[in-house]
Amino acid sequence: MINKTVNPSWRAALAAFLLLASWILKAELSHEEALHLRQAGTVLPFEHILTFALNRYPGALLLExxxxxxxxxxxxxxxxxxxxxxxxxxxxxxxxxELIKDELDD
Structure with a gap:
């Protein structure tokens, strides 16, 4: 007979792993996460990125x-x-x- 009980420490480890995996796989970040990354210095200010993009395409409008x-x-x-x-x-x-990709949007 198979023992179906799971050690509580394994449950906690599995829950932590699943939480970390979901964070790693998540693509789009929330506004709160973006603000935290900016405050931590992990990402540049959006204004810097937008200026870079608009210098590449003068007169362009940001859609998204x-x-x-x-x-x-x-x-x-x-x-x-x-x-x-x-x-x-x-x-x-x-x-x-650094520019990673620049292409026509479909």
Whole structure:
């Protein structure tokens, strides 16, 4: 007969693992999480990232922005409407403002 009881310390360890795994797999961050990361100096101010993007596309308008965690790094995802009417999607490293991707948005 199999013993179906689980040691309480294993339950706690499993719960902690599942909580950590859900945090790691979560892509988009909340406003509160973004503020905490900014205050901790983990990510650059959004204004810095937006200035970088608008210098790349002068006259563009910001349509959407998100802060995500991908492959262990924080990434700002921006959608811009350029002055020529084209929508671009930019992915920018939130820690150092390095451009990761710049492509037409579909």
């Amino acid at each position: 922005s998100e802060l995500e965690r991908k492959k262990g790094i924080y990434v700002y995802k921006l959608e811009l409407l350029t002055s020529s009417g084209i929508v671009r999607e930019l992915k920018i490293n939130a820690g150092n403002s």
